[in-house]
Amino acid sequence: MNESVSRRRFLSRGVTGISAVWASAHWPALLAAATHAHQAAKSAPPPKFEFFTADEAKEIDAITSRIIPTDDTPGAHEAGVVYFIDRGLTTFGVDDQKTYREGLPELQARMAEMFQGKSKFSELSPEQQDEVLHSFDDSGQQGQRQRGGLRSRPGAKNFFETVRQHTIAGFLIDPDYGGNRDAAGWKVIGREREHMFQPPFGYYDKGYPGWEVAVKEATKEAEKK
């Protein structure tokens, strides 16, 4: 359990203790408090593992670090993804415990076949690690995307696919919920760590003259033609 989760609890206790009407009227202030709490928690020490042994955690950390590697920007390691997965396997991901318990030794066994004399994934070179993971990743390239946001695909049961999904979740989840430490993942994708925004939002709406003016300009343009 890390700092951000307990902050979340603190915040929700603060809100439920008072009326919802008060909370919504004062929401901006509450949000500011939450943002402040995030900043304050940055220096927290890393939590202990609840599901993984230290050795297992090192292996999982190494796998997540190939899924979202560290280059000139932070990767899964810096975002503390292994801690997110560890916590997840005792909470939302209890059903996936078996996949990890059985999958990791299987991966290590295949690895030992591929690279004689090696017993730990974390001791391989990054190139060797990728080679091992590719041998597990039979689904290859991302397929055609489908519309619809709420379905979870039943097929993704194998170990690598599970770790891949958990790594993405742990890297990109709102940092309030136990992953994405210091919003490292959001920094990488360019998402600001705020709970409220104001226009202009991006490059293309910066110069927007407003609806009425845009309509007038369009009408003039059409008349010219």
Next chain:
Amino acid sequence: MLEPITYKTTDEVDFAIIGSGAAGGVLAKELSTNGFRVVVLEQGPYLTEADFTHNEVEVLKRNQLTNRPEIQPTTFRKTPQDKAKRQRALVYGRMVGGSSVHFTANYWRFHEIDFIERSKVGPVPGANLADWPITYADLEPYYTKVEWEIGVSGLAGASPFDPPRSKPYPMPPLPVKSGGVIFERAARKLGWHPFPAPMAILSHPRPGRGACVQCGFCESFGCEVGAKSSTLATVIRMAEKTGRCEIRPNCYVHRIETNANGRVIGAAYFDKKRISHLQMAKAVVVCANGAETPRLLLLSANKQFPDGLANSSGLVGKYLMLNSGPSAMAVFEHPLNDYKGVAVSRILHDFYELDPRKVGFCGGGGLDARFDLTPINFASTGYDMGGLPPGTPRWGKEFKAALAHNYTRSLEIVSHGTSLPVESNSFSLDPDLKEAWGLPALRMTYKDHPDDLKLGAFLRDRILELLDATDAVQKWASPVEEQDFAYHLLGTCRMGNDPKSSVINADHRTHDVKNLFLCDGSSLVTSGRGQPTLTISALAYRAADRITELARKGEI
């Protein structure tokens, strides 16, 4: 303010309303305001703003706010000849407020054509297109009532295709986003008519509710500031304030009981501990959505009603319509940051009403500029809605680079169109699979009408035409394919004057059972062009007026 009341199950209330979503919430408020004693039985929990989060794992992966496949499994097949396979087939909001809590809040009125399309275009082979027993003019006052009572942002008169309205919107549109500006400019170049999206989200605060803070977590999530105009944030609170309406959460209604006279006497439900109770009521209004309403009627079969309650027509569960429409993604040179703000800020209705003789199919649709991909969704196909171009590696350095580049620079254009009513498209009881309470699971049968697929191809071409008129660096469209998953659950207990060809009449009363009413997506006769929620709520306001009049005249 009066304290919310509680009733005993043995208290014969005036109305038991089953479901508290876009229709049930409205009926609860209207009927209790009109002096009736009302119990609302809702299968999901009673959550409030403080319970809502941006937790993608809990909300999207663990279905915190939606129907739960692990206890409510479903099956799917394309045609009645196939054996249905277990798969997740639909999603709906499962909480007080129903799907109005987690929906994207696109709030289009239906147009005049949607009520009279059969008369206008004639019969369509393979479909059973029918006129509604009511017209747009009948529903207009109720559209206005919804917009003003719950709070809808929009700009009246901005679209030349809008149907007539008696009043403007109660508040201005929400801020335009970069994607909206790109969409607006490109559409104008093509001579089309973009306009600010009408959204059931507050642009100005209302008492007890904040204005939108542009956090960007609308679709699939509950609004933490009460800006989304769900029935939870609006009419349900008004209903409770009457002192005559009890909202009873965690009650899964599994049967409607009738007496020897063929009248409904109450609704049987399981509580949280799976103990069954019978809530007595003088009349029952089922607002459980287009999937669960027909399922409940079928589950309520007895000696007197062997094919299910109110099913003398055999049409309960049939004519399921989902709405359809492909989409495309585009990537631009500079950051749009469309993750900020509500999902949609600009739409267009130039293709709402098409001439079947010219285009070769019946139907129409609208387009919108949107970004509704929360961060994990954007990156992942495991959550089934990735935002990255096809062919992008699923992990590693290139995957990360694509994420880093595209997330702020992406825009999606989505089309929303007609589904034609086909009799074999349906919800029914699965003969084999049971849910966690031991009752038959929902089975969905669905195969898009050929015209729906032609419309899909047409709308996809318009999307690509629009994107060609932008400076997009890269673009790709989703394939036009048959659907096997439902968000919009429409048409399954259709309204009509003839008891042989419909399930309810224009008062929402079932043709077969005098004190049983149905109102939700199942009542729709046609699918509209993709955004049904406003119409469902407007029907509920109208149904409440009709039911009140019947009750006062002693005709229930």
